[in-house]
Amino acid sequence: MIKEIKIQLRDDKREIPQDISKVKFGKTFSDHMFLMDYNSKDGWHDARIVPHGPIPIDPGAMVFHYAQEIFEGMKAYRRPDGGVQFFRPYENIKRMARSGERVSMPAMDEDMFMEALRKLVEVDKDWVPSAAGSSLYIRPFMFATDVGLGVHASDSYLFCILTCPVASYYPEGINPIKIMIEDEDVRAVRGGTGFAKCGGNYAASIRASKRASEKGFSQVLWLDGVERKYIEEVGAMNIMFKIDGKIITPALNGSVLPGITRMSSMELLRSWGYEVEERLISVDELMEAAKNGKLEEAWGTGTAAVVSPVGRLTYKGEDFTVQDGGIGPVTQKLYDGLTGIQSGKVEDTFHWMEKLEK
Amino acid sequence: MIKEIKIQLRDDKREIPQDISKVKFGKTFSDHMFLMDYNSKDGWHDARIVPHGPIPIDPGAMVFHYAQEIFEGMKAYRRPDGGVQFFRPYENIKRMARSGERVSMPAMDEDMFMEALRKLVEVDKDWVPSAAGSSLYIRPFMFATDVGLGVHASDSYLFCILTCPVASYYPEGINPIKIMIEDEDVRAVRGGTGFAKCGGNYAASIRASKRASEKGFSQVLWLDGVERKYIEEVGAMNIMFKIDGKIITPALNGSVLPGITRMSSMELLRSWGYEVEERLISVDELMEAAKNGKLEEAWGTGTAAVVSPVGRLTYKGEDFTVQDGGIGPVTQKLYDGLTGIQSGKVEDTFHWMEKLEK
Ligand SMILES: Cc1ncc(COP(=O)(O)O)c(C=O)c1O
Ligand SMILES: Cc1ncc(COP(=O)(O)O)c(C=O)c1O
Numbered sequence: 174m175i176k177e178i179k180i181q182l183r184d185d186k187r188e189i190p191q192d193i194s195k196v197k198f199g200k201t202f203s204d205h206m207f208l209m210d211y212n213s214k215d216g217w218h219d220a221r222i223v224p225h226g227p228i229p230i231d232p233g234a235m236v237f238h239y240a241q242e243i244f245e246g247m248k249a250y251r252r253p254d255g256g257v258q259f260f261r262p263y264e265n266i267k268r269m270a271r272s273g274e275r276v277s278m279p280a281m282d283e284d285m286f287m288e289a290l291r292k293l294v295e296v297d298k299d300w301v302p303s304a305a306g307s308s309l310y311i312r313p314f315m316f317a318t319d320v321g322l323g324v325h326a327s328d329s330y331l332f333c334i335l336t337c338p339v340a341s342y343y344p345e346g347i348n349p350i351k352i353m354i355e356d357e358d359v360r361a362v363r364g365g366t367g368f369a370k371c372g373g374n375y376a377a378s379i380r381a382s383k384r385a386s387e388k389g390f391s392q393v394l395w396l397d398g399v400e401r402k403y404i405e406e407v408g409a410m411n412i413m414f415k416i417d418g419k420i421i422t423p424a425l426n427g428s429v430l431p432g433i434t435r436m437s438s439m440e441l442l443r444s445w446g447y448e449v450e451e452r453l454i455s456v457d458e459l460m461e462a463a464k465n466g467k468l469e470e471a472w473g474t475g476t477a478a479v480v481s482p483v484g485r486l487t488y489k490g491e492d493f494t495v496q497d498g499g500i501g502p503v504t505q506k507l508y509d510g511l512t513g514i515q516s517g518k519v520e521d522t523f524h525w526m527e528k529l530e531k
Numbered sequence: 532m533i534k535e536i537k538i539q540l541r542d543d544k545r546e547i548p549q550d551i552s553k554v555k556f557g558k559t560f561s562d563h564m565f566l567m568d569y570n571s572k573d574g575w576h577d578a579r580i581v582p583h584g585p586i587p588i589d590p591g592a593m594v595f596h597y598a599q600e601i602f603e604g605m606k607a608y609r610r611p612d613g614g615v616q617f618f619r620p621y622e623n624i625k626r627m628a629r630s631g632e633r634v635s636m637p638a639m640d641e642d643m644f645m646e647a648l649r650k651l652v653e654v655d656k657d658w659v660p661s662a663a664g665s666s667l668y669i670r671p672f673m674f675a676t677d678v679g680l681g682v683h684a685s686d687s688y689l690f691c692i693l694t695c696p697v698a699s700y701y702p703e704g705i706n707p708i709k710i711m712i713e714d715e716d717v718r719a720v721r722g723g724t725g726f727a728k729c730g731g732n733y734a735a736s737i738r739a740s741k742r743a744s745e746k747g748f749s750q751v752l753w754l755d756g757v758e759r760k761y762i763e764e765v766g767a768m769n770i771m772f773k774i775d776g777k778i779i780t781p782a783l784n785g786s787v788l789p790g791i792t793r794m795s796s797m798e799l800l801r802s803w804g805y806e807v808e809e810r811l812i813s814v815d816e817l818m819e820a821a822k823n824g825k826l827e828e829a830w831g832t833g834t835a836a837v838v839s840p841v842g843r844l845t846y847k848g849e850d851f852t853v854q855d856g857g858i859g860p861v862t863q864k865l866y867d868g869l870t871g872i873q874s875g876k877v878e879d880t881f882h883w884m885e886k887l888e889k
Binding site: 242358383 | 722731
């Protein structure tokens with residue numbers, strides 16, 4: 174339990190977007206943010222909810238130099254009964270602790286974390302949108318605040334939660350994306366930080382994503398950093414293929430982010446009787462399957478888009494269309510299944526949802 | 532040329548350390564800092580020198596989430612004639628541009644960069660210490676300031692220069708360090724960001740350094756991320772070995788930082804007639820040489836310590852002493868040669884030094 178969360182409400186309330194479909198992802202913030210400090214002497218302290226806005230930070234703070242920083246991405250949904258619910262928040266809380274361990278940052282107590290989430294979303298409850306597929310995107314993150322230029326673990330950190338109302342990624346129904354298999358830049362390697370949601374992985378990925386987008390692709394598909402041969406994941410999604418009737422997804426090998434949508438998708442697919450394999454899958458195997466017509470479906474899974482069908486794949490100039498560039502039946506079923514549970518329209522038999530109201 | 536550098540001097544001048552040997556590295560900052568903004572529309576603009584201190588930054592700024600951030604580390608020295616000189620500043624400026632390219636950040640014009648360095652050091656000239664081995668450590672850095680949670684290259688950046696008076700790393704003469712060859716964590720991999728001075732590499736390195744320091748080692752020696760077999764570099768230094776009369780240093784393969792002290796050391800050593808090889812060197816070759824008594828010397832090279840003798844090496848529990856834990860003759864000669872030129876006590880036949888006074 175947090176001893177006390179001081180709450181300072183904003184006077185100049187921002188305007189809640191009326192038409193959520195017009196809101197760009199992660200650009201419109203709710204009124205408030207949660208902040209809490211840590212140092213080794215006092216532990217976690219000074220929990221507060223304050224108006225979202227700039228805070229004074231010394232440019233000598235370690236975060237600007239050595240990127241000791243981790244984050245999470247999760248969502249809360251408006252139920253048909255008007256209530257609000259979080260999708261598997263404890264999974265994000267646990268993953269953030271694992272990310273922190275990799276870059277020598279302290280974990281926050283799970284109950285304290287959940288309390289902060291609840292309190293912040295409660296304060297900004299009106300910001301949780303209700304349009305189909307919309308949600309409140311929640312961004313907890315933490316960064317090193319020690320001022321000094323020596324490279325070592327910071328002693329002090331700031332923990333912060335921001336929230337953004339977001340529309341469905343696909344206002345007119347889900348839309349297949351084109352992805353480019355990246356054969357030059359590497360995002361992460363076993364032994365490195367790939368499994369952790371820390372800033373450096375994303376900085377490493379920006380150049381390739383930019384090049385891909387200049388060529389008309391919406392995402393990059395990463396290969397492993399050791400052999401540059403095995404499929405890892407998409408920019409901000411894990412990847413799944415349906416090949417010859419079986420569903421295959423790259424195993425978690427240390428350099429792939431253990432996605433919560435990935436895990437949930439596997440549980441749901443298995444509950445429906447599909448065979449799901451987690452294993453190494455080489456780009457050659459994938460290309461071979463595509464050539465022989467055995468690549469039946471491909472999709473990405475992630476918090477932002479939930480499920481994204483892949484309509485086209487490119488590797489070293491070779492181009493493959495999946496499902497004639499359309500949406501496969503398993504992809505659609507998975508999207509409907511997950512978003513149904515998240516929005517509260519389908520029964521939550523897995524007990525994934527955590528209600529805001531206790 | 533920068534159009535105008537606005538200068539706002541501090542009223543409450545800080546105290547310049549009298550005894551520089553008591554100053555901890557990177558913890559004492561000079562009075563002022565240089566700031567300049569970038570966005571794609573206006574380019575570089577609003578150059579200013581202001582009192583060093585916190586600045587307001589939105590927690591939604593991309594730097595806190597995706598670590599789009601790069602930095603440099605360089606030094607200015609007080610000459611015996613009282614003047615001030617920079618060590619190879621254009622090399623740092625060029626490296627920062629290369630770092631930026633890797634993480635999709637804009638480069639600053641070289642002359643503008645040099646002008647900013649000159650102006651800032653001029654304003655805080657009294658902060659450049661004069662004790663033997665001391666210097667003004669200069670930290671240019673740049674980070675992404677777009678506010679938003681989508682992962683892409685930021686459109687706006689803040690460029691900043693901080694300076695810190697620093698003592699010789701070795702107030703009582705250079706001191707051999709103990710290093711541990713890391714066989715679990717990986718810092719960088721070919722195709723990744725290892726050659727760039729970007730924050731993520733350092734975040735990835737903190738855990739191993741911490742573990743090593745808990746075991747009594749002052750630094751970690753990294754192996755390559757692909758085969759975990761080839762020597763790469765130390766925490767914040769490149770590494771050189773003298774084996775059987777020859778000097779060997781790992782080749783620049785994309786995951787090693789191209790150190791400016793490394794480059795300068797090679798030039799100096801070659802000018803003295805030593806044979807210097809840049810090539811792959813496996814940990815097995817190194818251990819073999821240590822066992823056979825052919826590992827004559829080992830040292831690190833980097834801006835902070837200039838040259839650091841390695842007195843002990845540990846790999847998977849096996850322990851080797853180099854030069855009986857003392858300082859080898861080449862290590863000492865290199866240290867004296869480099870610091871002599873830097874401090875202005877030895878003639879700068881390589882034209883490495885850039886005088887502050889034009
Ligand atoms: C690199 C990466 N992979 C995969 C994912 C998907 O993970 P999740 O389903 O938990 O959102 C994300 C986004 O969170 C990501 O950033
Ligand atoms: C990872 C790493 N390697 C090597 C070096 C040495 O480079 P330089 O000699 O340019 O300081 C540094 C420090 O700058 C570093 O951070």
